[in-house]
Amino acid sequence: MWDFIYNTSMKAEIISIGTEILLGHIVNTNTSYLSKKLASIGIDVYYHTTVGDNPKRLVSAVRKALSRSDIVFTTGGLGPTVDDITLDRISKALSRKLIYDKKIEKYIKTYFIKRKLSNIPEETLRQAYIPKGSVWFENKVGTAPSIAVKLGKKVLIALPGPPRELIPLVEKNIIPFLKKNKLSGRHIIKTRTLKVTGIIEVEVNKIVKDLLSIGPKTTLGIYVHLGEVDLKITSKANNTSTANHEISKLEKELRKRLGNYIFGSDGDTLESVVGKLLLKNKKTLSIAESCTGGLIQNRITNVNGSSKYFSGGVVSYSNELKTSLLKVSKKEIKKYGAVSKEVALSMAEGIRKITSSSIALGVTGIAGPLGATKKKPVGTVYVSLVDKRFKIVKEYRFVGSREDIKLLSSNAALDLLRAFLS
Amino acid sequence: MWDFIYNTSMKAEIISIGTEILLGHIVNTNTSYLSKKLASIGIDVYYHTTVGDNPKRLVSAVRKALSRSDIVFTTGGLGPTVDDITLDRISKALSRKLIYDKKIEKYIKTYFIKRKLSNIPEETLRQAYIPKGSVWFENKVGTAPSIAVKLGKKVLIALPGPPRELIPLVEKNIIPFLKKNKLSGRHIIKTRTLKVTGIIEVEVNKIVKDLLSIGPKTTLGIYVHLGEVDLKITSKANNTSTANHEISKLEKELRKRLGNYIFGSDGDTLESVVGKLLLKNKKTLSIAESCTGGLIQNRITNVNGSSKYFSGGVVSYSNELKTSLLKVSKKEIKKYGAVSKEVALSMAEGIRKITSSSIALGVTGIAGPLGATKKKPVGTVYVSLVDKRFKIVKEYRFVGSREDIKLLSSNAALDLLRAFLS
Numbered sequence: 001m002w003d004f005i006y007n008t009s010m011k012a013e014i015i016s017i018g019t020e021i022l023l024g025h026i027v028n029t030n031t032s033y034l035s036k037k038l039a040s041i042g043i044d045v046y047y048h049t050t051v052g053d054n055p056k057r058l059v060s061a062v063r064k065a066l067s068r069s070d071i072v073f074t075t076g077g078l079g080p081t082v083d084d085i086t087l088d089r090i091s092k093a094l095s096r097k098l099i100y101d102k103k104i105e106k107y108i109k110t111y112f113i114k115r116k117l118s119n120i121p122e123e124t125l126r127q128a129y130i131p132k133g134s135v136w137f138e139n140k141v142g143t144a145p146s147i148a149v150k151l152g153k154k155v156l157i158a159l160p161g162p163p164r165e166l167i168p169l170v171e172k173n174i175i176p177f178l179k180k181n182k183l184s185g186r187h188i189i190k191t192r193t194l195k196v197t198g199i200i201e202v203e204v205n206k207i208v209k210d211l212l213s214i215g216p217k218t219t220l221g222i223y224v225h226l227g228e229v230d231l232k233i234t235s236k237a238n239n240t241s242t243a244n245h246e247i248s249k250l251e252k253e254l255r256k257r258l259g260n261y262i263f264g265s266d267g268d269t270l271e272s273v274v275g276k277l278l279l280k281n282k283k284t285l286s287i288a289e290s291c292t293g294g295l296i297q298n299r300i301t302n303v304n305g306s307s308k309y310f311s312g313g314v315v316s317y318s319n320e321l322k323t324s325l326l327k328v329s330k331k332e333i334k335k336y337g338a339v340s341k342e343v344a345l346s347m348a349e350g351i352r353k354i355t356s357s358s359i360a361l362g363v364t365g366i367a368g369p370l371g372a373t374k375k376k377p378v379g380t381v382y383v384s385l386v387d388k389r390f391k392i393v394k395e396y397r398f399v400g401s402r403e404d405i406k407l408l409s410s411n412a413a414l415d416l417l418r419a420f421l422s
Numbered sequence: 423m424w425d426f427i428y429n430t431s432m433k434a435e436i437i438s439i440g441t442e443i444l445l446g447h448i449v450n451t452n453t454s455y456l457s458k459k460l461a462s463i464g465i466d467v468y469y470h471t472t473v474g475d476n477p478k479r480l481v482s483a484v485r486k487a488l489s490r491s492d493i494v495f496t497t498g499g500l501g502p503t504v505d506d507i508t509l510d511r512i513s514k515a516l517s518r519k520l521i522y523d524k525k526i527e528k529y530i531k532t533y534f535i536k537r538k539l540s541n542i543p544e545e546t547l548r549q550a551y552i553p554k555g556s557v558w559f560e561n562k563v564g565t566a567p568s569i570a571v572k573l574g575k576k577v578l579i580a581l582p583g584p585p586r587e588l589i590p591l592v593e594k595n596i597i598p599f600l601k602k603n604k605l606s607g608r609h610i611i612k613t614r615t616l617k618v619t620g621i622i623e624v625e626v627n628k629i630v631k632d633l634l635s636i637g638p639k640t641t642l643g644i645y646v647h648l649g650e651v652d653l654k655i656t657s658k659a660n661n662t663s664t665a666n667h668e669i670s671k672l673e674k675e676l677r678k679r680l681g682n683y684i685f686g687s688d689g690d691t692l693e694s695v696v697g698k699l700l701l702k703n704k705k706t707l708s709i710a711e712s713c714t715g716g717l718i719q720n721r722i723t724n725v726n727g728s729s730k731y732f733s734g735g736v737v738s739y740s741n742e743l744k745t746s747l748l749k750v751s752k753k754e755i756k757k758y759g760a761v762s763k764e765v766a767l768s769m770a771e772g773i774r775k776i777t778s779s780s781i782a783l784g785v786t787g788i789a790g791p792l793g794a795t796k797k798k799p800v801g802t803v804y805v806s807l808v809d810k811r812f813k814i815v816k817e818y819r820f821v822g823s824r825e826d827i828k829l830l831s832s833n834a835a836l837d838l839l840r841a842f843l844s
Contacts (some may be wrong), residue, residue, distance in 0.1 A: 024458030036446030050470035293723025294716030297737045301715025312739035315719045321734040
């Protein structure tokens, strides 16, 4: 194995290769994925560069990168077509020969045979050429030849462009390779994201403002999504336990200040949190939706095992369906309107009766752009929750596009349920 | 106005500024958006670079970019905090003074007053400093000072980082500015995307393979999404009518070969296409979903004005709901199983009866990871369509995660309806 000894942390950079990226035809998600992974093992990324499938500019980008960084990653351009020139140009930039590797040839042939593809396209064997002295990584998802080359104290690693090939290679090959060769940093970076809903960004900002500049070792960042604010704690430390300790300290403070506005962390979603609470409390759920058009039920059923607590529901888009299925009275609709507190409650009561679920949610509103009245503008939404003892209904005024209002309404319904259960 | 005369097309590059991008905390969507916009007015982008909020590396990135490109765009680092150093560093790179602009000061103050924010934070006025000789663009969404500076025959344009500020500035200010100053290219680039479903990528590839290399002026690219293949035609021409003509020629050929597998183009979605067909044929729709859990109805109701043709439906997640609401017989469920052709049809018939809609869809299946049987593995899905004359049911075996299977099932249902209506 190669032996690297560094006193300082490693400087890395990523070169993305592909004219389709420069044309804006695809959004480059590889760099953010790879940067995050590298940060987690103490490798700091200082530059991202994108170049097209242009031989000259590619060579100069590789040379420039190697002149200023310790580890250079390239992504893309490893396919079998004539446009795929990455390894050829890397050889040129490093003044190394391309050699034909029998081991890769065998891998490619086996790859095709295993998939019962009897004709191995001639051009695929171009992928058996790699720069002399490279380490080759087996790409289980395709035939793109991912490699690493050592250049004195520096390393260049070439990765395929498609995320479904790149991600498994990074997880299974590259990270272990970097660690084994002591290329990972002396420090590690850990992050934890606390997820906040039911309170707007400026309010969150006020509450946590003084904590935003507590760095440099542990930092807090605010990231805003529609209907959700993420508080990202990042800690740079010599080891995992120190990082975890620092993160926990800040997390404790944030939880003290924001309380139940924090609905989860990291991979949690409102629907997964609600699912766990329903299971824990041994409750079942049914839903009657109007303006959200099935979105709440869709989110609930995105969670594995949701059939254990979710009975089902109705999308009562028309007034007729509210009456015929949910037994909301015509009189009530006439008196208060289909978008009203009363109808939201009757919808939940109706679906609860039909399904015999412990809890039911009802949502009615105006997602727009059509359907507004003077008293009830686009974004007026009523969310109700009913169980055997309680009847709760809330009124909201959301602003945004049709899809925004649907999402915000579904968040409000799920968050009402979360508050009720916790 | 500045006067630029170029004989060749303009070379541009984009520098994204922000440590949060290098850390992988956010995916950079600005570069793909901006690249696409620039391509459409004949400005070719040759490099994307990302640097952190580091003074030295930022200066060197700006200098390097100006040495090799005609137009340099920066995004990010225009906020009011001490981390926002873009204009300061641009001044340094260009050896120009930063000057305090009274016009911007006034704009910032008015911006706060208009929003009824009485306290103007002191640091916000930092945003009134811009490099000497800059053109300032009014940012209607925030206070970040977007500017352009002329440097001999070259131009540097600084844009804010948040897409909700950047996009309106590009649309309303930057594109007109580039055109007015003759910075846009002699050629233009137009693209049209044909959207394909119901046929897998390798099959599409076989059918269009010979058209993939017809460039250089008009090119065809294949982009694969889950359940959808996009064929992107790109034409580079001297004017719009030539580009349109070239695109139409290739489009005609593709339509001849792929026929009804092409469901739409550009902004179309399966649900918007289905919506138009329902309106045109004066039909109404109802839906009974099981494994898709509301996703199909959610997609249908994402379309503006869908209440004109969508009555509503049921998410019959439990067998009880299939029986109680949709009147699927217990016998049938016992005999064939809840996931069966028979139940899919009965579900559609049930919801059609309740809603009196012209057409009804029914979907039942196993989204996984739980619920599989020996005969019916995860991914087994039945999709039915019923109207007053026809009863159609199809069986599918999808592969993927729970959410993948839900999406593929919803595509199958919407595509069955599309085929039925067209």
